[in-house]
């Protein structure tokens with residue numbers, strides 16, 4: 001198995017893209033730590049289910065990625081990691097003049113600063129082993145902008161910058177760092193927006209998806225969590241050993257427009 005003997009930590013992975021990446025890393029043979037800020041029986045059951053489906057060793061560790069000390073404690077509790085996927089993220093949409101300060105602070109903390117804290121805790125262990133992969137989940141919004149998403153776009157551009165610095169500091173040590181930039185992926189958070197959009201635009205579900213959500217995605221299709229997982233597994237492969245400090249768009253052509 002490609003990733004046998006490697007330990008992966010995926011932040012914000014009890015749902016959506018993080019869960020898809022955790023599954024694909026487990027399928028590729030890695031031991032996987034899944035995470036969120038909750039600590040429910042369902043979270044631990046999820047880890048058991050992935051373990052039984054893949055044969056991998058999968059644990060759930062609760063840690064709130066809005067809190068620097070919990071980001072660092074996650075890596076310690078995991079026992080360090082060979083593969084770090086910084087995926088936890090939240091969104092809020094409002095004009096800058098009306099953007100709540102606490103939402104700005106939470107988005108910057110969870111979507112950007114958490115990746116700094118987990119990387120700070122994980123890199124020394126990777127350098128010691130002479131092998132490591134840091135994969136930051138940015139967004140098409142790490143490369144381009146939309147109105148009303150100031151905190152998210154600023155944080156995701158910050159993630160791309162952090163990715164480049166991490167790659168430069170890790171260069172020559174067997175450790176790479178890259179950002180995956182998804183376009184629209186039909187995760188629970190996106191699914192929940194559909195009824196509101198149907199009301200706002202007075203459209204049916206299919207028209208909202210096609211004309212509102214996927215209007216910037218030339219393929220006209222959602223990207224999938226399995227595709228994000230497959231891209232993460234590729235970035236962990238030997239073929240990707242010289243890919244570092246860059247972004248990989250998985251966005252149906254969004255950023256080519």
Ligand code: NAD
Nearest residue numbers: 012013014015016017036037064065089139184185187189
């Ligand atoms: P999601 O809501 O399904 O997943 C977000 C995950 O982050 C969940 O597991 C949630 O529990 C976790 N999380 C939230 N706050 C946390 C906290 N304080 N501490 C720990 N975990 C926390 O959404 P998703 O679509 O899977 O998003 C995952 C990542 O992908 C995010 O960084 C998001 O910005 C990015 N992304 C998503 C899309 C998309 O279209 N879905 C597009 C581009 C980028």
